Amino acid sequence: MSLTGAAATATEPSLVEPVVRVSSLTKRYGAFAAIEDVTFSLDRGTVTGFLGPNGAGKSTTLRLLLGLAEPTTGEAHVFGRRYRALDEPARRVGAVLESNDFDPGRSGPNHLRALALAAEIPPGRVEEVLQLVELARAADRRVRTYSLGMRQRLGLAGALLGDPELLVLDEPANGLDPAGVHWLRTFLRRFADQGGTVLIASHVLAEVAQTVDQVMIIDRGRLVATARLDELAGRGETLENTYLKLTVREAS
């Protein structure tokens, strides 16, 4: 099966530095390789779905990309540098890796204020991002009382504080109701149309299929395919078929 797309752009000569460039990224825990030799790059203005079964290595890849974990070998660069070497990371990259990374005893606005202080973002921005994620009215309570959907929105608000150019989201639609999912899609589309770049990890194909320009499929730690959705459609394949062919072996 020959799939082209995002990975191919890394090998073509380009004058524009890709927003994300991951090369031969490997993370081993003892003998177990969580991801192995993962290579891809993301161009400005694209929305990329990062798909794979649970435990395939999506979250590991994102943690390595964002400097939370160190790779065993290989490199992960955002805007041409390691994440940990970025000067004002919150103004370049916004990320949500878990849907519940809050102190339950702290209010949503205070959670955001603490992040804004650390990133030297004016405090007025907190109110702006709360309105942006449509959380402004309900937010001024302890996060303990938030629904899962509200927590997703609060997490996204935190990622948007610095008005970043790249959004990295892990399962962002988890817990959102249908209206929330629709809102998220519209939001991400608009973000990309204005030149932003989005990387969404998900194991829910339907969540992604309507939002993304291209997909990367990872299985058992290895990137098994990258493809533009319009190319798949041109070959008469659906995302679901492609995904299942590549990731389900034991079904035969």
Add this chain to the structure above:
Amino acid sequence: MTAQLRAELLKLRSTQTNLGLFLALLGLVLFVVLLHGFSVPVERISHRSNQLKLVFGWAALLGSLFAALLGALSITGEFRHGTIRPTFLVTPRRGRVVAAKVWACMLFGSAFGVIAAAVATGVGSAALTMRGLEIRLDGGDYALLLAGCGVAAALWAAIGVGLGALVRSQVTTVVGICAWLLFVEGLLLGDVGLVGDVGRFMPGALGKAASGQDPLLTPGLAMFLLALYAAAAAAAGWVATARRDVA
């Protein structure tokens, strides 16, 4: 660095955890000081050193203990609730985060120590006066008590942050600190005396000596030695945090 410090100070103020710690500290100081002030036999608290040790000096141990818990919770809470991820995404230079937590917790911790000492001074004096005992402490002793408890608690807050960063598990860190201060030092090093004179150089004992409770160790030297412990703990937490992956 200032930006991170302000963020950490807001984090300390914006949950009720530390208010709860503070109220628990006040309650315990009141209870322990009153209990000893009223119950220790007259012949055992007629001297200055005994009055300091058996009545007023409890502020040093309790202030240090609660300051250490404040420090430990400030970092282990981030690991427990996952806020360490957004924290490190915004400030990937993790040393800054640990350093800011150390300074912020030292500030809050010193307040814990000074207020504990002030409360102990007030209720301790009242208790002794009501029993008709003459208070042997002078102005200098009180000043040293306030300053020594403030410094000891601030340094113990730094120890708490360092240990918390090293251990990461909230329960293990909190139990460890309580066990060390309330039992290990007290029993093995003090009462049972297994290790002889070494006990006075242990961090809990130094916290008390900082307010003049050890006749063989000047408060200044005690503060200096305790500061070495604090620096070692903070450095260990700093290194561990910089090197380890975040899940």
